[in-house]
Amino acid sequence: MANHNISVTINGAARAAEVESRLLLVHFIRETLRLTGTHIGCDTSHCGACTVLLDGEPVKSCTVLAVQADGRQVRTVEGLEQGGKLHPVQEGFTEKHGLQCGFCTPGMLMTSVALLERNKNPNEHQIREAISGNLCRCTGYVNIVKAVQYAAEKMR
């Protein structure tokens, strides 16, 4: 089966690779590009641990083919910190104890970043709705909501 040459801008840097048709975006990110911040959780598009931003929109990268990202912009958790300074959302998760084991956190962060880029002042309901495709099995959502609210305030 044919391979494809793709080029993807990942966290602002252009990367090119030859990939198999069936390679999943999450494997391209983790194994080809060695960016292992993006996690694989359920691997069935339920849990959202693998969420990355594709042209600014959160998507579950376990259910996108790498070839579908050809020519697109991808942002992962590694792209959030800028010049040694945490993104306000990362800071919020730290300050408000928005994580415990941390497995869902990269996906939670990316979904939250996209929410705040679209809506600077989300209410609690909107935050809960936005992260409803991202599952956390230990902290629960109370502190995650607080973390996003913290970040929203910081970003205003």
Added chain:
Amino acid sequence: MIPAAFDYHRPASLDEATALLARFGDGAKVLSGGMSLLPLLKLRLGAVEHLVDIGRIAGLEYIKEEGGVLRIGGGTRQATLDRSELIGGKYAILRDAVPLIADPVVRNRATVGGNLANGDPANDLPAVMIALGATFVARGCKGERSIAANQFYKGVFSTALAQDEILTEVRVPVPAGRSGGAYFKLKRKVGDFASAAAAVQLTLDAKGAIENAAIALTNAGPTPLELTDAARLLAGKAPDEKLFADVARLAAEKSSPSADRRGSVEYKRDMARVLVTRALRKAVERAGG
């Protein structure tokens, strides 16, 4: 999980896409948002030799109302539909249904055409489109044809689309004045398919009686289930709780869900009854009754 190997094609036009589908026949599948197809391939519940990705074909993403018809491009993302100011109001049933599909991150990829053309009786939009009296535009090598939503579904994952056809547009007739609709879905959690769900769209006459109505159920049989007998029972009658109860009971009798982790047949039938009642009540309220 990794899908079995396949070849990937990214046509730039519908003509190119339909030609590829014709050429590869049964070995080819259309890839739209991929939110149903890719999990299926990953779980190896299905295999395909050629994926024809229509995601880059320009002009398949739009929502517009013109000439008495709401036209939705097949490639329109469900998230885009959810944010559209055109839905809601006359199309309150869509405003109800879209946020209940999967979850918000999935809806960023999932398309309207994909949800409709996949032929999964658990998908939400088919029942909604049947209730709205929509037609689907199918584009194949030989041109376009229209298929009524209530004639489209033939069996589990089986539709009226020919091998070389792509669902390119949904056409919803603009509801008449004094119309209302509603979609009620019971699911265990965000992201789940319906344990039961009911779509109702109806129009009231000048006296407030029901002029016409359509009812359809999700996940209540091998295809989305249109309940013509139950809808006929409504026609010409003044809406009241007794009528809703009679219609909902008939709807529950006609539904044929399967028992699974979401519940027994009896439970799902009874939930269909409850949801049809609620959808009728809400639809009449929205129609101004």
